[in-house]
Amino acid sequence: MAYAEKVYKVRNGVKTKQFTWRACYKKPDGSKGTEPGFPTKKLAEEWGAEQERLIRQGSWIDPERQAMAFGPFARTFMASRRKRGRTVGTRWDRLENHILPKWENVRLKDITWFDVDTWQQSMDVEDVTRGHCVSLMSTVMTAAVDAGYITVNPLFGRRRTRDTSGQAARPKAPKMAREGGPRPEDAILVAERLGPAIGVHVLTTAYTGLRWGEGLGLHRDNVLRERRQPWGSGEFVCPVLRITEEYAEYQERAEDGTKKGYTLKLEATKNDGSTRDVDVPPFLALLLRHHLADWPHERVFCTASGKPWRRGNWSRTFRPACDGRKERARRQGVSQRAAWEPILPGLDMRALRALHDTVQAQIGVKEPLAFEAAGHRRPGIKRHYQKPTPDMRQERLDGLEEVFWKAMANVGLRTLWGRVDLRKAP
Missing domain, CATH: 1.10.150 (DNA polymerase; domain 1)
Known part of the structure; x- marks a missing residue:
């Protein structure tokens, strides 16, 4: 049972007649717990009794632990x-x-x-x-x-x-120069400008919705694998990209938070919904086939030396293609460089991933397949009941193919990079 003890004050090493009260109680392990500083015996006893009540109730916290910052x-x-x-x-x-x-x-x-x-x-x-x-x-x-x-x-x-007052109430400046985000035509123009090795990366992001790290981590063994699924009296077959890992660039930390410098590491995908097979439309399968034949490295989308792109290096390559650049005259040690007109200032790879999801909504891709293709975990009970069917998959592929060819016609192109004939067979 809780009780109180007198605690005499000491001045210059000598005990005085002044005192306060210290609450005493039994801790859960049977040891004695104390809390000093009470002005009266009653308050000390009440505080101690409250601690024992909380202990019996199972909600007591040691005062020493309560002092944790x-x-x-x-x-x-x-x-x-x-x-x-x-x-x-x-x-x-x-x-x-x-x-x-x-x-x-x-x-x-x-x-x-x-x-x-x-x-x-x-x-x-x-x-x-x-x-x-x-x-x-x-x-x-x-x-x-x-x-x-x-x-x-x-x-x-x-x-x-x-906060809804002052500056907070004003609309933020858009990230991109055009309202509504990028168009399929923008992706094609940027890809054409960057050339086949980088351009196919841009188109793959825009028409499959890969995340930045997933694209960097894509291994050639996982490109154009086959999905086979019973379909009516036959079988549905289409090429897929198998997403199982991704590159992540970040600042490493020790356990205590000490910074250890930036690193670029290959990791498993971020969650179970991200590990997936993404169906590839015919035009993109053709481009990827040509790319694999030309590309000597294991990672399909990497630098010319075979190393994964750093964000800074990618930005120096990608930004001028979107934002435009000035002409550079030829001089000693520096080659001539033509000027580029802007295509869509502010465009980035995340916006191209979002373009894929927007196009899926435009062509009416069903929810089970739209979530799967984007690598999102569908919320709610429906994810356990509704699964993508071959009809859904074929409808999506046909829709993406139509969007691509319409965009190609809109920008006046029939081939890309002057080397790959994309015309459909009659």
Whole structure:
């Protein structure tokens, strides 16, 4: 049973007549727990009795653990969670740049939703970054509940207050120069400008929806494999790209968050929905066949030396093809370079992936197949009941083929790169 003890104050090494009360109670392991500083015996006894009640109830937390600050626990959390390299780097960036400067030394039990919501509104970053920071804080706080440092996560399930005043209410400048995003014609023009080795990468992204890392990780053994599926009285057969791995470029971190430099690593796909076979339309199968015949490297979309593209090197190659460039005169040691008119300033590979999904919606690709092709996990119970059928697959391939040829006609092309005849046989 809880009780109270007197604690006499000491001044200059001599015990005085002044005292406070210390609460004493029995911990779950049978040892004695104490908490000093109470002005009266009754308050000390009540506090101790409350601890024993919580122990019997199973919701007691050791006061020493309640003193844990957010920063030290966040580092413990990061060291205990094994995630993909890019995910770890992104989490550390958010912690170091946004979260820890404010919450490093705040005790876990003192964090309230009001304070977090007020803080996130004051962050001078994009709203999506604010949401990611609050989400990461909530994940850490939930782990603190599971680890027995606090009894409840005050951030769980709460809806952030969004800033709708001043600059926040103004529309953001579009990333691309044209409203509505890229067209199939843009993908063809950029691919034609970049040449066959890089251009086929652009077209593959635009017409299959591969992620950037998935394209870099695509091995030639996984290109133009066959899908065989019973279809009516016969069999449906089509070429596919098998996506099983991807390259990820990120800053490596030690367990304590110390930066170790940037790396480019081959990893498994990000989730079970991303590991998939993507059906390839006939025109793209033809281009990939020619590319495989010419390309000497194992990775289908890489630099001329066989190394995976770094984002910086890719940008120096890809950006001028989209944004345009000035003419460069010939001089000693430097070759002449023709000027390029802009095709679509701001276009990037993510927008080309989005173009594929947009085209799928335009041609009426059914949901089971649209989610599969994009590498997305379809939400809800329907993903267990509805599966892509050969009719759905053929409808998608026919639609993509028609979109491509219509775009080719719109830009006045019948061949690409002056070397591959794409005309259909009569």
